[in-house]
Amino acid sequence: MMATDITQPIQKIHILEDGHVTSPKGFTAGGVHTGLRKKTLDFGWIHSVVPATAAGVYTLNSFQAAPLKLTKKHVDTAKKIQTIVVNSGNANSCTGEDGMKKAHATAELVAKEKGIEEHLVAIASTGIIGVPLPFEPIKKGVQYLNDPLCQNVSDFERAILTTDIETKHIAVEFEIDGKHITVGGAAKGSGMIHPNMATMLGFITTDAVVDSKSLEEALKATTDKTFNMITVDGDSSTNDMVLALANGTQGNTLLNQDHPQWTVFLEGFQYVCKTLAKSIARDGEGATKLIEVEVIEAKTAEVAQAVAKSVISSNLVKTAMYGSDANWGRIITAIGYSNQKIEPEHVKVSIGDTVVVEKGIGVPFDEEAVMLTLVKDDVKLIIDLQQGQHSATAWGCDLTYDYIRINSSYRT
Amino acid sequence: MMATDITQPIQKIHILEDGHVTSPKGFTAGGVHTGLRKKTLDFGWIHSVVPATAAGVYTLNSFQAAPLKLTKKHVDTAKKIQTIVVNSGNANSCTGEDGMKKAHATAELVAKEKGIEEHLVAIASTGIIGVPLPFEPIKKGVQYLNDPLCQNVSDFERAILTTDIETKHIAVEFEIDGKHITVGGAAKGSGMIHPNMATMLGFITTDAVVDSKSLEEALKATTDKTFNMITVDGDSSTNDMVLALANGTQGNTLLNQDHPQWTVFLEGFQYVCKTLAKSIARDGEGATKLIEVEVIEAKTAEVAQAVAKSVISSNLVKTAMYGSDANWGRIITAIGYSNQKIEPEHVKVSIGDTVVVEKGIGVPFDEEAVMLTLVKDDVKLIIDLQQGQHSATAWGCDLTYDYIRINSSYRT
Known part of the structure; x- marks a missing residue:
């Protein structure tokens, strides 16, 4: 349909x-x-x-x-x-x-x-x-x-x-x-x-x-x-x-x-x-930026969705985004615990236009260029699983001090 | 065994x-x-x-x-x-x-x-x-x-x-x-x-x-x-x-x-x-207290485990605990999205010794007594599903400003 x-x-x-x-x-x-x-x-x-x-x-x-x-x-x-x-x-x-x-x-x-x-x-x-x-x-x-x-x-x-x-x-x-x-x-x-x-x-x-x-x-x-x-x-x-x-x-x-x-x-x-x-x-509680996670070349639509949701939901990815930190280890980790059959040796990760992981391993990248990408209001992470033809996109936000402030005093 | x-x-x-x-x-x-x-x-x-x-x-x-x-x-x-x-x-x-x-x-x-x-x-x-x-x-x-x-x-x-x-x-x-x-x-x-x-x-x-x-x-x-x-x-x-x-x-x-x-x-x-x-x-990152979630009278061990994990993992429950706020609505919500067949009308929730939810509905409780329970280093939430005989316990901690501080600047 x-x-x-x-x-x-x-x-x-x-x-x-x-x-x-x-x-x-x-x-x-x-x-x-x-x-x-x-x-x-x-x-x-x-x-x-x-x-x-x-x-x-x-x-x-x-x-x-x-x-x-x-x-x-x-x-x-x-x-x-x-x-x-x-x-x-x-x-x-x-x-x-x-x-x-x-x-x-x-x-x-x-x-x-x-x-x-x-x-x-x-x-x-x-x-x-x-x-x-x-x-x-x-x-x-x-x-x-x-x-x-x-x-x-x-x-x-x-x-x-x-x-x-x-x-x-x-x-x-x-x-x-x-x-x-x-x-x-x-x-x-x-x-x-x-x-x-x-x-x-x-x-x-x-x-x-x-x-x-x-x-x-x-x-x-x-x-x-x-x-x-x-x-x-x-x-x-x-x-x-x-x-x-x-x-x-x-x-x-x-x-x-x-x-x-x-x-x-x-x-x-x-x-x-x-x-x-x-x-x-x-406009998530306390958010300072929109995060978009696009998963491409997944074996099935389910894998693509699960991986995208896993990364967008990770508190550690969300706090790294708040800190404008290109901590791709956390992205890899979240891909890994998505309960999907991932072939780590094929995974490619980009932050904006910059490739930071190739074949499951970190590659040298221009830290300053990535930092300039990460301080923007819109940050895009692209995860290329190189295992198939399916894709999915998930959206979320960073996790900030304001989220804690808002939610540790909601009722009172 | x-x-x-x-x-x-x-x-x-x-x-x-x-x-x-x-x-x-x-x-x-x-x-x-x-x-x-x-x-x-x-x-x-x-x-x-x-x-x-x-x-x-x-x-x-x-x-x-x-x-x-x-x-x-x-x-x-x-x-x-x-x-x-x-x-x-x-x-x-x-x-x-x-x-x-x-x-x-x-x-x-x-x-x-x-x-x-x-x-x-x-x-x-x-x-x-x-x-x-x-x-x-x-x-x-x-x-x-x-x-x-x-x-x-x-x-x-x-x-x-x-x-x-x-x-x-x-x-x-x-x-x-x-x-x-x-x-x-x-x-x-x-x-x-x-x-x-x-x-x-x-x-x-x-x-x-x-x-x-x-x-x-x-x-x-x-x-x-x-x-x-x-x-x-x-x-x-x-x-x-x-x-x-x-x-x-x-x-x-x-x-x-x-x-x-x-x-x-x-x-x-x-x-x-x-x-x-x-x-x-x-000793979780930034934690100020240990949270224990005990689920009792579940239909199966899997249900008990899933509900316990769902509640202990909820950012909203964790921030409420940080704020020592008896926000049981968030506990109920986390029980509800655990993907298990729950009968809401049977659910009883206690914070420490105080019952706050009975038959899935909030009951009047002594706010001050619960507050005194929540400010302690050890907080116990008991979820009685009243659907069977299985139980499970999960442990976690509150979500605090310090978690954000630690994790928004890890690599740098």
């Missing part, structure tokens, strides 16, 4: 200068402050003018939060969602029956306020785990859903943040059947970011008419190559999900995997997901 | 007040400074008066260092080792043919100096990866092997350290067939410590007569419950190994798994390994 390689340059796709989750036709979004957090916006929403075809991917954590369970049930009901509400400040996770009741009550209130069926409401929560969700703020937030003064997509983007610093948004345009299709997205990330979904919420919107099953498969396959390839600290949370909504307002002929221009749609969709995923990694 | 539970109190075993790897009869050890490191001791040895029955466990990292490969070959030759030499300052890893030649040359020099066959020599290296091993210091070190003024076990213990702060040693005594048997041990750890062997070296000695196959199996099974259950930072190195030597100088009847007192030997052996493993975790 994934006919196009995500790492190839995008053809036919135009990136909007200031793209958002509301760039596709028929979507509005907004956010307000309800008191769940002290000062910052903490309650946001996305609304589609008509029920949108919906697909979701969810955390693999055994402890799934109440809002996530309810949203999954609602998406599965008719594969349609019209309104998404998101709160930060409280994850409504490990909150038992009380949490489930409040998730239901939230959906009920939203459905009433928007005049839609309850199963068309998706809810997402992020924040502290295990503390009962204060419900008054939620009630208050719902009252603003239809307020014309509160429909501002930037407020939505800010309302879903927790320890993130930057809002994450993107939109792309392309043509399908002569129709002008837009795909937009918003996300939050920061802590507990790791392959297999993390404290990460992603929302993808499009005004294209998309077949439900094809949308679902596109989301799953793309997530595996994007959101599931980022890590901040190796922790996967209880609340993570990515929702994709296609409201069909452009009236194109139904897009599915047999459509001649399916790959164009997929390219745009993937580009949006990849951009959001990278933004999350770059 | 493992008839005794390692967590049970030791019976019949006497812990020596100042026990070392040389407490068993017929072992000597020493260490010197050769220049591999700037100032500190960097070359050490253990020698047995007669060839000792030997067993080893080795890193699972695909990149195995030259000294490790050679030692494995030597142990496999006749299951006998008489002299172990260890250098710090350079791991002789990812050093290709040059590294292998130097490992061989080291063994050759040692064999000559000690007047023994080359296959009776084991060598171990720890330190920077990928830098050619300077050979002059090695030559210099070998010259001291027989120097009576340099036979000091504390010097050996210091010579094998890298970023460790404390030497790690222990010995226990017990009776077998009326003979006074001693088991001793020394280890180094600190960075790159993770289940499945780490930048960790362990040396266990005993004066008992032990069957070679039984020693090997005891070492493997014990390592799985001790050295493989510690983590500092999730990185497993290229050089890790544990060697066990039984020189038989006590002349007891051959100890094997059918011997009526085998379990007594095993208790002593396990106690030594467990003590060293815990010392390594406590």
Whole structure:
């Protein structure tokens, strides 16, 4: 299905200068402050003018939060969602029956306020785990859903943040059947970011008419190559999900995997997901730089993925990157413990454009040139296994004093 | 085979007040400074008066260092080792043919100096990866092997350290067939410590007569419950190994798994390994405290181990412990992403003696009492899965500013 390689340059796709989750036709979004957090916006929403075809991917954590369970049930009901509400400040996770009741009550209130069926409401929560969700703020937030003064997509983007610093948004345009299709997205990330979904919420919107099953498969396959390839600290949370909504307002002929221009749609969709995923990694807790690990010439796609994830997750690689130290021994070590059959004598490692390991052995290199590469905001490590034809890319960030500061005093 | 539970109190075993790897009869050890490191001791040895029955466990990292490969070959030759030499300052890893030649040359020099066959020599290296091993210091070190003024076990213990702060040693005594048997041990750890062997070296000695196959199996099974259950930072190195030597100088009847007192030997052996493993975790890079995670009532031993390792490895749990923060949401999260079938509604979590989660949901607890537990040097987390009868314990440490400081400037 994934006919196009995500790492190839995008053809036919135009990136909007200031793209958002509301760039596709028929979507509005907004956010307000309800008191769940002290000062910052903490309650946001996305609304589609008509029920949108919906697909979701969810955390693999055994402890799934109440809002996530309810949203999954609602998406599965008719594969349609019209309104998404998101709160930060409280994850409504490990909150038992009380949490489930409040998730239901939230959906009920939203459905009433928007005049839609309850199963068309998706809810997402992020924040502290295990503390009962204060419900008054939620009630208050719902009252603003239809307020014309509160429909501002930037407020939505800010309302879903927790320890993130930057809002994450993107939109792309392309043509399908002569129709002008837009795909937009918003996300939050920061802590507990790791392959297999993390404290990460992603929302993808499009005004294209998309077949439900094809949308679902596109989301799953793309997530595996994007959101599931980022890590901040190796922790996967209880609340993570990515929702994709296609409201069909452009009236194109139904897009599915047999459509001649399916790959164009997929390219745009993937580009949006990849951009959001990278933004999350770059904005990891305490991060000073984005690290990209590209594994090439692996025997299988699984080996490529496992090696990329192993290196991007290594605390020792991450601290070396923080120190702008070309400590390739740590990269080699992380490749070695990825539990894959690696032939050490074939492995080549480059930091940026500089080869530092050849045939599994360190080679002399220009330390100063590599240092100049490592002090940049974007660092790329390339691992050439020279054992096959498969590749994978993972994204992460450095591990810094600020990560410790943020996480050794979270609750207090 | 493992008839005794390692967590049970030791019976019949006497812990020596100042026990070392040389407490068993017929072992000597020493260490010197050769220049591999700037100032500190960097070359050490253990020698047995007669060839000792030997067993080893080795890193699972695909990149195995030259000294490790050679030692494995030597142990496999006749299951006998008489002299172990260890250098710090350079791991002789990812050093290709040059590294292998130097490992061989080291063994050759040692064999000559000690007047023994080359296959009776084991060598171990720890330190920077990928830098050619300077050979002059090695030559210099070998010259001291027989120097009576340099036979000091504390010097050996210091010579094998890298970023460790404390030497790690222990010995226990017990009776077998009326003979006074001693088991001793020394280890180094600190960075790159993770289940499945780490930048960790362990040396266990005993004066008992032990069957070679039984020693090997005891070492493997014990390592799985001790050295493989510690983590500092999730990185497993290229050089890790544990060697066990039984020189038989006590002349007891051959100890094997059918011997009526085998379990007594095993208790002593396990106690030594467990003590060293815990010392390594406590002395992890930048650590301020030892964390013990005990998982009980798991469906299988694998589930218990996986959950224990998942929690002990979580950066978010480790930073919470550093901040003495009873953030049980992070513990629950780490349980949840252990890839095991967990029934969240049965999970109970305690911090020290205080229950903080019951049936997967947070319960009110005395924050002050838990805080007093968390500020101690030893913190115990108990996870009761209430799904079966299996248990496992893992040890680790907190993640601190000092870990970042140490590792963001290692090479420079």
